[in-house]
Amino acid sequence: MTWLLAQLQRVVARLALALAPESARLRAVLGRAHAELGDDALAAAYLEGALERDTRLGVAWLSLGHIHARRRQPARAASCYERARQLGLTGAELPFALANVLYEQGAVAEALDLYHLAVAVDPTHSQSWFNLGHALKAREQLPAAEAAFAAAVRSDPRFFKARFMRAHVLSLLGRSVEAVSEYQETLRYSPTYVKAHYNLGSHHLKEGDLEGAVKRFRRVLDLDPNYDRAHHALGQAFAAQGRFTDAREALTHAIRLRADNHVARLQLARVLDELGLRAEANVHYRQWLRDCPAPPPDAEAALADLDSVKRRLVEPAHHG
Secondary structure, eight states, X not given: OOHHHXXXXXXXXXXXXXXXXXXXXXXXXXXXXXXXXXXXXHHHHHHHHHHHHOXXXXXXXXXXXHHHHHTTOHHHHHHHHHHHHHTTOOSSHHHHHHHHHHHHTTXXXXXXXXXXXXXXXXXXXXXXXXXHHXXXXXXXXXXXXXXXXXXXXXXXXXXXXXXXXXXXXXXXXXXXXXXXXXXXXXXXXXXXXXXXXXHHHHHHHHHTOHHHHHHHHHHHHHHOTTOHHHHHHHHHHXXXXXXXXXXXXXXXXXXXXXXXXXXXXXXXXXXXXXXXOHHHHHHHHHHHHHHSOOOOTTOHHHHHHHHHHHHHHHHHHHHO
C-alpha cells in the first residue's frame, strides 16, 4: 500500500466509522492504514478495538502481530500470527511474518521451514526469498543462500540489497567475476550504496588493483567520511603503493574513529617506521602490545607479528 492510498483509506474509514462507530471491520481498516503511515500506537489501539468486537478478523490479527514484531515483542507477535493462522489466513505474508519472529528469537531452523513455506505459497515474494537467503547464510549453506538471493532479484530486479547479498555470497564462494558484476548491478540501482562500493574496493585490493581500490575507497569516504573500515583499507592500499605519507593519514584517521582497531594500529606503526619516524612508531607498537588480545598458540601469523614487534622495540637499545 502506498502512502497516498493509506492516507485516503484512513480518511474514508474515519468518515465511515463516524456513521458506524461499532464496526469492527472499519476499525481494522483504520488500524491498518495508521500502521502503513507509521503510527503504530494509534494503529494498535484501532486494531485491538476491532478484535474486542470481532475476534474472527484474521487480517487484524496479522497487522497487530506486525506491530508487536516491530516493538520487539516476539511472544505477542507469535500469538497474533497463530490466531491469524487458525482463522485460515492464506498467502505468503503470514509464514513470512512468523518466520521473522522465530529468526529474531534464534530459532533459525524453524524460521527456515516457514520461509520455505512462504516462497512455496508465493514464489514472487521477494522479501521472503531475501530473508530465506539470510537464514541460509547464517547456517553456512552458501550455495542455497546464493540461489535464494538470486530468486529475490528475479522477483524484483530493483531490490538492490538482494543483489548486494548475492554478490557477497558469490564472493565467499570464490565466484569473484560474478560477484563483481552483481556489485556493479547493485550500484546501478543504488549508486550511493556505501557497502557495495566498499566491497568492490576490497575486491580490487585483494586482486592487487591498487588504483581501483583507492578510487573505490575514496568514493566510500565521499559518501560517508566516518566509515572507519574504508579509512583503514585506503591506508593499506596506499602502503602497498609505497605512498607512506598518505597511508599514515588514512590509518591515523581509522584509529581516531575506532581506537580498538589493532590491525590498523600495527600497520600505522610500520608505516611510521618506513617514514623514519621511529619514536612515533614505538608509541603505537607499545600500545598495540598493551591492548591487542593475546593470540592463540596455533595462530602463526599473529605470533610472528608479536615476536617481530617485541624485537623491533629492543633494537635501539641493542644497537646502542
